[in-house]
Each structure stands twice: as C-alpha cells, then as structure tokens.
Amino acid sequence: RAKGVPVCAQVREADMVAEIARVYAERGGADVAVQPSASDSRMLDNASFATNEAAASEPVIEISHLSHSYSLSARERRRWRKRPTTADASSKQALWGNDPNSPWALRDVSLTVSRGEFLGLAGHTGSGKSTLVQHLNGLIRPQEGSVCALGLDLSSKKDAAAVKAKVGVVFQYPERQLFAETVAQDVAFGPRNLGLPQDEVARRVASSLARVGLDLAAIGDKNPFELSGGQQRRVAFAGVLAMEPEVLVLDEPMAGLDPAARRDFLGLIDRLHREGLTVVMVSHSMDDLANCCDRIVVMNEGAVFAEGTPAQVFAHADELKSIGLGVPAAQRMALALAKAGVPLRCDNLYTVEALADELAGLLLGCADVPLRVPCQAGSKAPTREEGC
Ligand SMILES: Nc1ncnc2c1ncn2[C@@H]1O[C@H](COP(=O)(O)OP(=O)(O)O)[C@@H](O)[C@H]1O
Ligand SMILES: [Mg+2]
CATH class of the missing domain: 3.40.50.300 (P-loop containing nucleotide triphosphate hydrolases)
Structure with a gap:
C-alpha cells in the first residue's frame, strides 16, 4: 500500500493473495500466462x-x-x-x-x-x-x-x-x-x-x-x-x-x-x-x-x-512444507500469488521490498481498466484507523 498498490488492509495472507489476484485479473492481466519458476525443476x-x-x-x-x-x-x-534389503542394495x-x-x-x-x-x-x-x-x-x-x-x-x-x-x-x-x-x-x-x-x-x-x-x-x-x-x-x-x-x-x-x-x-x-x-x-x-x-x-x-x-x-515451498518447514514470509506470499495467477517472475528470493516493487509494477502499470476496489489507485495508503 505504501507503494500505491490499491489493496485493502487484509491481515490474513490468503485474503491478501486472493485480493491482489482479483485486482490483477480485473486490470486485464488475467490472460497473461504464468511463467513457471525457473528453478522449479x-x-x-x-x-x-x-x-x-x-x-x-x-x-x-x-x-x-x-x-x-x-x-x-x-x-x-x-x-x-550386511542385512538383506528388498530394494537395490x-x-x-x-x-x-x-x-x-x-x-x-x-x-x-x-x-x-x-x-x-x-x-x-x-x-x-x-x-x-x-x-x-x-x-x-x-x-x-x-x-x-x-x-x-x-x-x-x-x-x-x-x-x-x-x-x-x-x-x-x-x-x-x-x-x-x-x-x-x-x-x-x-x-x-x-x-x-x-x-x-x-x-x-x-x-x-x-x-x-x-x-x-x-x-x-x-x-x-x-x-x-x-x-x-x-x-x-x-x-x-x-x-x-x-x-x-x-x-x-x-x-x-x-x-x-x-x-x-x-x-x-x-x-x-x-x-x-x-x-x-x-x-x-x-x-x-x-x-x-x-x-x-x-x-x-x-x-x-x-x-x-x-x-x-x-x-x-x-522456491520449493511445497517440498519444504512436506517436511515441516516454511519459507520466508515474503517468498511464501510471492509463491502463493504466482499460483493464483499473478505473473511474478519468481526467479529470485523475495524480500518484502522486492515483492512490493514488483507488484506495484504489475498492478499500477498493467492496464487502463479502472480500478474497482475500495481504495483509490495512486492515493495515499489509508491509515490503520481509516481502513479501506
Ligand atoms: N546424545 C544423544 N543420544 C541419543 N540420541 C540422540 C542424541 N542426540 C541426538 N539424538 C537423536 O539423534 C537424532 C538427531 O538429533 P539431533 O542431531 O539433535 O537433531 P536436530 O539438531 O536436528 O534437532 C534424533 O533422533 C535424536 O533423538
Ligand atoms: Mg539441534
């Protein structure tokens, strides 16, 4: 929000991801194919x-x-x-x-x-x-x-x-x-x-x-x-x-x-x-x-x-999750956004700053479709008291 990305003050990560994906789709970006992460393989x-x-x-x-x-x-x-094993020893x-x-x-x-x-x-x-x-x-x-x-x-x-x-x-x-x-x-x-x-x-x-x-x-x-x-x-x-x-x-x-x-x-x-x-x-x-x-x-x-x-x-949040480990918060959100259809590059490790910059570039620069979200594009981010 500090970078002018028009999203509400969602607290839960899943809600934030859903909202950003919806804003992105509404702005005409829905048909951009999501590039798989370069490191997925x-x-x-x-x-x-x-x-x-x-x-x-x-x-x-x-x-x-x-x-x-x-x-x-x-x-x-x-x-x-020396014990016998069933698989290839x-x-x-x-x-x-x-x-x-x-x-x-x-x-x-x-x-x-x-x-x-x-x-x-x-x-x-x-x-x-x-x-x-x-x-x-x-x-x-x-x-x-x-x-x-x-x-x-x-x-x-x-x-x-x-x-x-x-x-x-x-x-x-x-x-x-x-x-x-x-x-x-x-x-x-x-x-x-x-x-x-x-x-x-x-x-x-x-x-x-x-x-x-x-x-x-x-x-x-x-x-x-x-x-x-x-x-x-x-x-x-x-x-x-x-x-x-x-x-x-x-x-x-x-x-x-x-x-x-x-x-x-x-x-x-x-x-x-x-x-x-x-x-x-x-x-x-x-x-x-x-x-x-x-x-x-x-x-x-x-x-x-x-x-x-x-x-x-x-880059492998799912595999890490399978063994009980997480990934840094900004990275986790970036991977969730990519899964939800927002074409983030995902070719490097995201810090909060890097993720915010890339989202600002995508959402503020991608289309002429007017925003239909409670916050106004480009406006100062609402304070916690003002809400959205
Ligand atoms: N001094 C010890 N005596 C017996 N078993 C141990 C001892 N230290 C660790 N273990 C066992 O070895 C395994 C690996 O433990 P550990 O090296 O402490 O893992 P981590 O540091 O990743 O928690 C665990 O199953 C643990 O219970
Ligand atoms: Mg230990």
Whole structure:
C-alpha cells in the first residue's frame, strides 16, 4: 500500500493473495500466462541442486558419506550394512532407509563448506543438525564415512584435537557452559589451554570481548552469572572467538533470545562473517537463513534433503512444507500469488521490498481498466484507523 498498490488492509495472507489476484485479473492481466519458476525443476527427487560457485572455491570442511548412530554398536552397524534389503542394495535408501524410527541420526551425508562462505543448516527438530555440527570439530568422531576439516582427517584422534582450535563451535544455549568465577577467566580458558603466553591470552580476552560488543574493563571481573542472558551468551561466544578459529559453527545461536537481542546477535554474526570467518549456522528461522546465508543445506531424517542458494531452496515451498518447514514470509506470499495467477517472475528470493516493487509494477502499470476496489489507485495508503 505504501507503494500505491490499491489493496485493502487484509491481515490474513490468503485474503491478501486472493485480493491482489482479483485486482490483477480485473486490470486485464488475467490472460497473461504464468511463467513457471525457473528453478522449479531443480529439486529432483530430494536431490541437491548445489551451485558450482561454492564447489569452485577452496573447501575448508569436507564431509563424505557420513552416517552416525547413537544406539548401534560397531558390531551392530556392520550387521546393519550386511542385512538383506528388498530394494537395490546399492541405493542410498536401501542401505539407510527413510524410516523416522531408524537408529541412524545421520545417513550418508556428504557436503562441503567453502572458505569464506556462510552456510545455513535448516531442518525439523531431530533431523540431525546438531549431530552433524558436533562432527565438525571432532566432538563426535565419524563412525561411517569421513570428515576433513582444514586438511585434517577427524577420524584421527590427534587431528581431531588440532581441529578444535580452528573450528569453533558455539553450541545451543552456550551460556549454560560458563563456569569460571569471572568473565575474563572464562574467556581465557581456551587460549590458556593452548599453552599461549600470558600477554597473548590477555590480548585475546580483550579483543574477543570487544568483538562481541563487551568491554573487558567494565565486565571482566564480574561473575558471568550476574550478567543478563544476552550478555552471558556473548561471553560464551567470546570464549570461542578467543581461540581465533577459522570456521565458526553456531547451533541455533539465537534460540531463546528476545527479538531485539536476536537482531543484535544476527548483526554480530554477519559482521564476523564479513571480517573473513567461514560460518556454518543452524537456525529454525527461515528469514534469518534467507537474510544471511550464501547457501542452505536442508536436513530431513538424518539425510540431506536439499541444498542450494536461498533463492533455489525457498522456491520449493511445497517440498519444504512436506517436511515441516516454511519459507520466508515474503517468498511464501510471492509463491502463493504466482499460483493464483499473478505473473511474478519468481526467479529470485523475495524480500518484502522486492515483492512490493514488483507488484506495484504489475498492478499500477498493467492496464487502463479502472480500478474497482475500495481504495483509490495512486492515493495515499489509508491509515490503520481509516481502513479501506
Ligand atoms: N546424545 C544423544 N543420544 C541419543 N540420541 C540422540 C542424541 N542426540 C541426538 N539424538 C537423536 O539423534 C537424532 C538427531 O538429533 P539431533 O542431531 O539433535 O537433531 P536436530 O539438531 O536436528 O534437532 C534424533 O533422533 C535424536 O533423538
Ligand atoms: Mg539441534
């Protein structure tokens, strides 16, 4: 409405979509054929539609055919692989199945993280995201398949220990792992364990607190538990940054924060990425993933369900819905409008702004038919009080 598109103040998305589609049809646009989305054919039977750009740059983490079971012993895992299957035994599905009650938390996962990219991990609760994340710095060692990080093979105990400093993982609710008596001691714990000299430890404590927006002089001597929840999380975050990792892995870093703290945190993560860190972030928020990530991997029942740029992944609202996931709000509305006959291009990921611009172009520029809607075309959008 702010752009002069004559629609009423509908609150429900379905009503808004129906109204815009009707306005569009009345304006003479009904016989314009809807172009199918350019990316509709990319989700091939749950396969990946990764872009080649990421593959072309330097890989920092390479996961190959990784499977993990919390319940099967090594012997049971061997027996599992030898069990008779009805389908073609060479197929992935025959080997790992897709039964939600299967003992596998990860099933044949292969993916690469490239240097400097911001990779998002999406998926329903229980889809294996945290299990995958714990493999990235050797906290869980591969049972089946392999994980290489920064050229080190995480099957080896020695390599896994070396990787811990270079791949920093911020687990869910990291503030629950704070333990030291003061903020400064907590942040110093990791670098001190690396055996660094005292002045280097002190430098890292001050700089990592500054990177998360905290001042050593102001809070260094405080007990972490005197701080607010958001500040505690920043301290935990600083503890990971003090290791000066090359890759930062975040498992639902904004969980449980209020909207303002979420925004601050997302801004902070985005800044760290722009400063050169490779970031892998698990999030339930499709809007956050769409806003930040270069690439998104969608997990389902322990396997990679889809992979691609946010625009590629979120072009598939129906497939995502089938595994209990949504898409960002503006994108969802754009796809619904396209289905209702409004010929949106749908070749990129919609922000509210981009969708509003394209609708304004379509509805204000498409025909001479006078508008028969309660609002007047081109008039100032009515205020909430005026209604339509
Ligand atoms: N420590 C554990 N012990 C046993 N099972 C686990 C453990 N952690 C996760 N699981 C199981 O592994 C599967 C994947 O879980 P998880 O990796 O936590 O998924 P997500 O992070 O996507 O919610 C789920 O079925 C979960 O119940
Ligand atoms: Mg999890």
